Amino acid sequence: MWDVRGEVLKRAVIEALGERTLRFSELRNEVEGVSHKMLTQNLRMLERNGLVDRKAHPTVPPRVEYTLTDPGRALRTVVDAICGWTHQHLGHIESARGRFGA
Protein backbone atom coordinates (compact mmCIF):
# COMPACT_ATOMS: atom_id res chain seq x y z
CA MET A 1 0.00 0.00 0.00
CA TRP A 2 1.22 3.47 -0.95
CA ASP A 3 4.46 1.79 -1.94
CA VAL A 4 4.17 2.42 -5.59
CA ARG A 5 7.08 3.93 -7.41
CA GLY A 6 7.32 7.61 -8.04
CA GLU A 7 5.08 8.73 -5.21
CA VAL A 8 7.11 7.07 -2.50
CA LEU A 9 10.23 8.70 -3.75
CA LYS A 10 8.67 12.15 -3.76
CA ARG A 11 7.42 11.55 -0.23
CA ALA A 12 10.87 10.40 0.80
CA VAL A 13 12.42 13.54 -0.64
CA ILE A 14 9.93 15.72 1.20
CA GLU A 15 10.57 13.90 4.45
CA ALA A 16 14.32 14.08 3.95
CA LEU A 17 14.30 17.78 3.28
CA GLY A 18 12.00 18.65 6.16
CA GLU A 19 13.10 22.08 7.35
CA ARG A 20 16.63 21.60 6.10
CA THR A 21 18.45 22.49 2.95
CA LEU A 22 20.34 19.65 1.35
CA ARG A 23 22.75 19.23 -1.50
CA PHE A 24 22.08 16.76 -4.27
CA SER A 25 24.54 14.22 -2.96
CA GLU A 26 23.30 14.61 0.62
CA LEU A 27 19.78 13.98 -0.56
CA ARG A 28 21.02 10.97 -2.44
CA ASN A 29 22.48 9.51 0.76
CA GLU A 30 19.42 10.40 2.80
CA VAL A 31 16.99 8.70 0.46
CA GLU A 32 18.64 5.33 0.23
CA GLY A 33 18.25 3.07 -2.71
CA VAL A 34 17.36 5.84 -5.11
CA SER A 35 19.20 5.93 -8.39
CA HIS A 36 20.96 9.04 -9.60
CA LYS A 37 18.54 9.28 -12.47
CA MET A 38 15.33 8.90 -10.51
CA LEU A 39 16.35 11.44 -7.93
CA THR A 40 17.11 13.98 -10.63
CA GLN A 41 13.89 13.24 -12.40
CA ASN A 42 11.75 13.58 -9.29
CA LEU A 43 13.51 16.72 -8.12
CA ARG A 44 12.76 18.26 -11.49
CA MET A 45 9.13 17.36 -11.08
CA LEU A 46 8.96 18.77 -7.56
CA GLU A 47 10.70 21.90 -8.73
CA ARG A 48 8.39 22.24 -11.68
CA ASN A 49 5.39 22.05 -9.38
CA GLY A 50 6.84 24.64 -7.07
CA LEU A 51 7.27 22.32 -4.09
CA VAL A 52 11.04 22.43 -4.04
CA ASP A 53 13.39 25.32 -4.56
CA ARG A 54 16.62 24.66 -6.45
CA LYS A 55 19.62 26.89 -5.85
CA ALA A 56 22.73 26.31 -7.94
CA HIS A 57 26.02 27.90 -6.85
CA PRO A 58 28.21 28.63 -9.87
CA THR A 59 31.34 27.21 -8.28
CA VAL A 60 33.75 24.45 -9.12
CA PRO A 61 32.83 21.83 -8.30
CA PRO A 62 29.15 22.68 -8.59
CA ARG A 63 27.04 22.93 -5.46
CA VAL A 64 23.29 22.64 -5.77
CA GLU A 65 20.99 23.00 -2.81
CA TYR A 66 17.38 21.96 -2.50
CA THR A 67 14.84 23.38 -0.06
CA LEU A 68 11.11 22.93 0.40
CA THR A 69 8.95 25.86 -0.58
CA ASP A 70 5.97 26.86 1.56
CA PRO A 71 3.56 24.54 -0.24
CA GLY A 72 6.20 21.83 -0.01
CA ARG A 73 6.47 22.29 3.74
CA ALA A 74 2.69 22.25 3.97
CA LEU A 75 2.77 18.88 2.28
CA ARG A 76 4.80 17.53 5.16
CA THR A 77 1.68 17.61 7.26
CA VAL A 78 0.02 15.31 4.77
CA VAL A 79 3.03 13.05 4.57
CA ASP A 80 3.09 12.90 8.34
CA ALA A 81 -0.58 11.94 8.33
CA ILE A 82 0.23 9.06 6.00
CA CYS A 83 3.10 7.96 8.21
CA GLY A 84 0.88 8.23 11.26
CA TRP A 85 -1.82 6.14 9.70
CA THR A 86 0.70 3.53 8.60
CA HIS A 87 2.27 3.36 12.03
CA GLN A 88 -1.11 3.05 13.66
CA HIS A 89 -2.48 0.35 11.43
CA LEU A 90 0.61 -1.54 10.40
CA GLY A 91 -0.18 -4.32 12.82
CA HIS A 92 -3.62 -4.82 11.35
CA ILE A 93 -2.24 -4.75 7.84
CA GLU A 94 0.41 -7.31 8.51
CA SER A 95 -1.93 -9.68 10.25
CA ALA A 96 -4.34 -9.29 7.34
CA ARG A 97 -1.56 -10.20 4.95
CA GLY A 98 -0.72 -13.18 7.08
CA ARG A 99 -4.29 -14.49 7.00
CA PHE A 100 -4.51 -13.86 3.29
CA GLY A 101 -1.30 -15.54 2.33
CA ALA A 102 -2.10 -18.59 4.43
Added chain:
Amino acid sequence: MWDVRGEVLKRAVIEALGERTLRFSELRNEVEGVSHKMLTQNLRMLERNGLVDRKAHPTVPPRVEYTLTDPGRALRTVVDAICGWTHQHLGHIESARGRFGA
Protein backbone atom coordinates in the same frame (compact mmCIF):
# COMPACT_ATOMS: atom_id res chain seq x y z
CA MET B 1 1.52 15.49 -8.60
CA TRP B 2 -0.04 12.54 -6.86
CA ASP B 3 -1.59 11.59 -10.18
CA VAL B 4 0.42 8.53 -10.70
CA ARG B 5 -1.18 5.24 -11.49
CA GLY B 6 -2.15 2.73 -8.87
CA GLU B 7 -2.35 5.07 -5.94
CA VAL B 8 -4.96 7.32 -7.46
CA LEU B 9 -7.17 4.38 -8.16
CA LYS B 10 -6.94 3.06 -4.61
CA ARG B 11 -7.76 6.52 -3.34
CA ALA B 12 -10.71 6.70 -5.69
CA VAL B 13 -11.99 3.36 -4.45
CA ILE B 14 -11.69 4.48 -0.85
CA GLU B 15 -13.47 7.73 -1.59
CA ALA B 16 -16.18 5.94 -3.52
CA LEU B 17 -16.84 3.43 -0.79
CA GLY B 18 -16.89 5.99 1.99
CA GLU B 19 -19.37 4.70 4.53
CA ARG B 20 -21.29 2.74 1.94
CA THR B 21 -21.23 -0.81 0.71
CA LEU B 22 -21.02 -1.18 -3.03
CA ARG B 23 -21.17 -4.03 -5.50
CA PHE B 24 -18.41 -4.58 -8.00
CA SER B 25 -20.38 -3.08 -10.87
CA GLU B 26 -21.50 -0.12 -8.81
CA LEU B 27 -17.92 0.57 -7.86
CA ARG B 28 -16.98 0.30 -11.51
CA ASN B 29 -19.50 3.00 -12.37
CA GLU B 30 -18.53 5.16 -9.44
CA VAL B 31 -14.84 5.18 -10.31
CA GLU B 32 -15.13 6.19 -13.91
CA GLY B 33 -12.54 5.29 -16.45
CA VAL B 34 -11.25 2.34 -14.52
CA SER B 35 -10.81 -0.89 -16.43
CA HIS B 36 -12.33 -4.13 -15.27
CA LYS B 37 -8.88 -5.56 -14.73
CA MET B 38 -7.43 -2.69 -12.73
CA LEU B 39 -10.41 -2.47 -10.44
CA THR B 40 -10.20 -6.17 -9.65
CA GLN B 41 -6.47 -5.97 -9.14
CA ASN B 42 -6.66 -3.02 -6.78
CA LEU B 43 -9.57 -4.43 -4.84
CA ARG B 44 -7.53 -7.57 -4.31
CA MET B 45 -4.66 -5.49 -3.01
CA LEU B 46 -6.89 -3.49 -0.69
CA GLU B 47 -8.50 -6.70 0.53
CA ARG B 48 -5.14 -8.33 1.04
CA ASN B 49 -4.04 -5.43 3.21
CA GLY B 50 -7.21 -5.55 5.22
CA LEU B 51 -8.53 -2.17 4.09
CA VAL B 52 -11.54 -3.50 2.27
CA ASP B 53 -13.90 -6.29 3.18
CA ARG B 54 -15.19 -8.53 0.40
CA LYS B 55 -18.47 -10.32 0.82
CA ALA B 56 -19.55 -12.73 -1.92
CA HIS B 57 -23.15 -13.92 -2.05
CA PRO B 58 -23.38 -17.42 -3.55
CA THR B 59 -26.28 -16.56 -5.81
CA VAL B 60 -26.88 -16.59 -9.54
CA PRO B 61 -25.88 -14.22 -10.88
CA PRO B 62 -23.11 -13.57 -8.36
CA ARG B 63 -23.34 -10.58 -6.07
CA VAL B 64 -20.17 -9.30 -4.42
CA GLU B 65 -20.15 -6.41 -2.00
CA TYR B 66 -17.21 -4.32 -0.89
CA THR B 67 -16.98 -2.32 2.32
CA LEU B 68 -14.21 -0.37 4.00
CA THR B 69 -12.81 -1.94 7.16
CA ASP B 70 -11.96 0.24 10.15
CA PRO B 71 -8.40 0.91 8.99
CA GLY B 72 -9.81 1.61 5.55
CA ARG B 73 -12.22 4.18 6.94
CA ALA B 74 -9.38 5.69 8.95
CA LEU B 75 -7.51 6.16 5.70
CA ARG B 76 -10.28 8.41 4.46
CA THR B 77 -8.98 11.07 6.81
CA VAL B 78 -5.61 10.88 5.12
CA VAL B 79 -7.15 10.94 1.69
CA ASP B 80 -9.15 13.98 2.70
CA ALA B 81 -5.95 15.65 3.90
CA ILE B 82 -4.41 15.06 0.50
CA CYS B 83 -7.44 16.50 -1.24
CA GLY B 84 -7.41 19.46 1.12
CA TRP B 85 -3.78 20.20 0.47
CA THR B 86 -4.29 19.91 -3.28
CA HIS B 87 -7.28 22.22 -3.19
CA GLN B 88 -5.38 24.73 -1.10
CA HIS B 89 -2.20 24.84 -3.14
CA LEU B 90 -3.40 24.08 -6.63
CA GLY B 91 -3.17 27.71 -7.60
CA HIS B 92 0.43 27.92 -6.54
CA ILE B 93 1.26 24.70 -8.35
CA GLU B 94 -0.29 25.79 -11.59
CA SER B 95 1.38 29.17 -11.55
CA ALA B 96 4.68 27.42 -10.82
CA ARG B 97 4.14 25.21 -13.83
CA GLY B 98 3.36 28.24 -15.91
CA ARG B 99 6.60 29.99 -14.94
CA PHE B 100 8.58 26.83 -15.51
CA GLY B 101 7.17 25.97 -18.90
CA ALA B 102 7.63 29.54 -20.13
Added chain:
DNA sequence: CTGTATCCGGTTTGATACTG
Protein backbone atom coordinates in the same frame (compact mmCIF):
# COMPACT_ATOMS: atom_id res chain seq x y z
C1' DC C 1 -22.41 -10.54 -12.76
C1' DT C 2 -17.83 -11.29 -11.11
C1' DG C 3 -13.48 -12.90 -12.00
C1' DT C 4 -9.09 -15.08 -14.16
C1' DA C 5 -5.60 -15.77 -17.95
C1' DT C 6 -3.10 -14.29 -21.96
C1' DC C 7 -1.15 -11.43 -25.21
C1' DC C 8 0.92 -7.18 -26.65
C1' DG C 9 2.38 -2.29 -27.02
C1' DG C 10 3.77 1.69 -24.45
C1' DT C 11 6.05 3.40 -20.43
C1' DT C 12 9.52 3.42 -16.86
C1' DT C 13 13.79 2.30 -15.02
C1' DG C 14 18.71 1.21 -14.03
C1' DA C 15 23.24 0.98 -16.13
C1' DT C 16 26.50 3.25 -18.59
C1' DA C 17 28.92 6.78 -20.77
C1' DC C 18 29.71 11.53 -21.31
C1' DT C 19 29.72 16.98 -20.26
C1' DG C 20 30.75 21.34 -17.69
Added chain:
DNA sequence: CAGTATCAAACCGGATACAG
Protein backbone atom coordinates in the same frame (compact mmCIF):
# COMPACT_ATOMS: atom_id res chain seq x y z
C1' DC D 1 29.76 17.36 -7.99
C1' DA D 2 25.61 17.73 -10.63
C1' DG D 3 23.38 16.68 -14.65
C1' DT D 4 21.99 14.79 -19.45
C1' DA D 5 21.60 11.15 -23.15
C1' DT D 6 21.02 6.61 -24.64
C1' DC D 7 19.68 1.86 -24.71
C1' DA D 8 17.89 -2.70 -23.31
C1' DA D 9 15.19 -4.93 -19.78
C1' DA D 10 11.37 -5.01 -16.78
C1' DC D 11 6.99 -3.54 -15.80
C1' DC D 12 2.28 -2.19 -16.36
C1' DG D 13 -2.21 -1.61 -18.08
C1' DG D 14 -5.81 -2.36 -21.78
C1' DA D 15 -8.10 -5.51 -24.78
C1' DT D 16 -9.80 -9.83 -25.40
C1' DA D 17 -11.38 -14.36 -24.51
C1' DC D 18 -13.13 -17.49 -21.44
C1' DA D 19 -15.28 -19.62 -16.86
C1' DG D 20 -18.51 -20.28 -12.89
